[in-house]
Every structure is written in structure tokens, then in C-alpha cells.
Amino acid sequence: MEIINSTKIGYKSEFAILIISSDKYADIWPIFFYCLRKNWPDCTFPVYLGTNNLVYQDSMLTSTILSGEDQDWSTSLISILDQIKEKYLLVILEDFIITSRVSNDEIISHFCYMYENTINHMHFSEIGLPYDFELNSIYGIYEKGAPYRANVFGFWKKDCLTAILQYGESPWDFEIMGSYRSSGWNNFLSIKNSPFRIINILKKGSYMPASIKECESIDIKLSFEKRRLLNSEKYFKYFIREKYFKYINKIPWKYRVNLMNYLRKALVSY
Secondary structure (H helix, E strand, O other): OOOOOHHHOOOHHHEEEEEEOOHHHHHHHHHHHHHHHHHOOOOOOOEEEEEOOOOOOOOOOOEEEEOOOOOOHHHHHHHHHHOOOOOEEEEEEOOEEEOOOOOHHHHHHHHHHHHHHOOOEEEEHHHOOOOOEEOOOOEEEEOOOOOOOOOOOEEEEHHHHHHHOOOOOOHHHHHHHHHHHHHHOOOEEEEOOOOOOEEEOEEOOEEOHHHHHHHHHOOOOOOOOOOOEOOHHHHHHHHHHHHHHHHHOOOOHHHHHHHHHHHHHHHOOO
């Protein structure tokens, strides 16, 4: 993609990185920030860690933003967003470990594209959610009504993210229901070639077996003092769900939605 010269950007102060977490994942923070320092040493953006009550210190961190006692995921996130002055955010979850080199100028380019084209959200194509049609050589676009149109991980215009959040939801609830609520907002995109690679190391608070192997291959040491390996039964269920999810998403979403609406009507009984 075309890289924008960061020295010519007068509005770069509008951009920041937000790592969403909670105190119960504090043991993951050293791993996350070790990989962030290693793979993004020239990061020029403010970096915020959003959590409950624990303050964390790291050379990459601008500050820890506290939401107070954990009520639920979305309530905490709304409180965190209210304390951030920047208007555009790259949002990353604390268990999404960055494993490839990050180009600071490429991230600036994506932020600038959002700023200049009134884009509300962009997530990465590698998460397995095909976009509806091509916008240009770099981005695809999601139509209004598309399932999983909203994904926590990715670039967000803060006002849009705040508007479609709803108190009492988990991140999984948000990605389903928030996608429906996002229909009032235009310009939800997918970046065709992800700016960097991540390993999602946790599922329901436990280490994923496949992720452990990946971490070992790139010399990332995981601690088992506070976390266990996801048991084989739960991992098998997760594996099957992931395969099903990838398969079903190959079917155009409008056909899936029409089928589900038909089945709901057909199965209603009084």
C-alpha cells in the first residue's frame, strides 16, 4: 500500500492504540508488551492499557486507564473510552499477541485513510469474515446488516464504537448485536492484507494448545502458574465451532439470514 510520510501529518495527534484488558489478565500483560516492544519498537502513538484497578508500568505504555470494579466488559470499555481524548483508535485485546514486525508508517496510513474518508471501523481480513465487495485494492467493504460487521479488534472511530456499545454485553455479544446496531453507521471496512500477525493465546481464560506451539516456535515463554491448558473436550468443541464458522461464512450472509428468518417463522408454534 502507499505509505504516507508521517512527518507531513498534522492530525496524527488524533490517533492512539488501546489494549483492552481486565485485572484478571494481568499475568498476560508482560507477554503482550514484550512482543509489542520487540515487533513495534518505533511506535509513535500513545499506547493505553484499559483495565480495572491495577496500574501497570512498561516503556511502551503512555498510561493505564482504569474503569473501576469489573461489572461487565462493555460497561468497563465505555468508561475507558470516555477517558481517551484521541478520536481514532487501534483496538487490540490483551491476549492477541503480536508476532510479526509492525510498520509504523503503514499503521499511520490506515489511520489517515480513516480520517480523510470518514471511515468508522476497519478490521483485518484474516479473522475469517469475508467482506461483501471490493472498495479498492487495499480495502473491502461490509454492507449494512452483515453479520460480524463490527469486530472488537481493529481500527475504530471512537465515537462510533462508543455509540454502538451497550451496557451489560460481553465482547462476543457485542460482535453479534453491535453488528446489527452498526446499521445506522456507514463505512465499515476490512483491510485485505493485515498490517501484522497475531496469535490469540487464550480461550475462556485458558491457553489454547495450538497457540502454545506457535509461541514456543518463536521463543515466547508462557507461564502456567495462574493459567491452565484448555482441556481436550473444550478444545475439541472450539475446534469444531471454528471449522463450522469458517465453512458457513463461505455462504453469502444474505442467504444465511434469509434461511434463518424462514426457519424462525416455520418453527414458531403457539
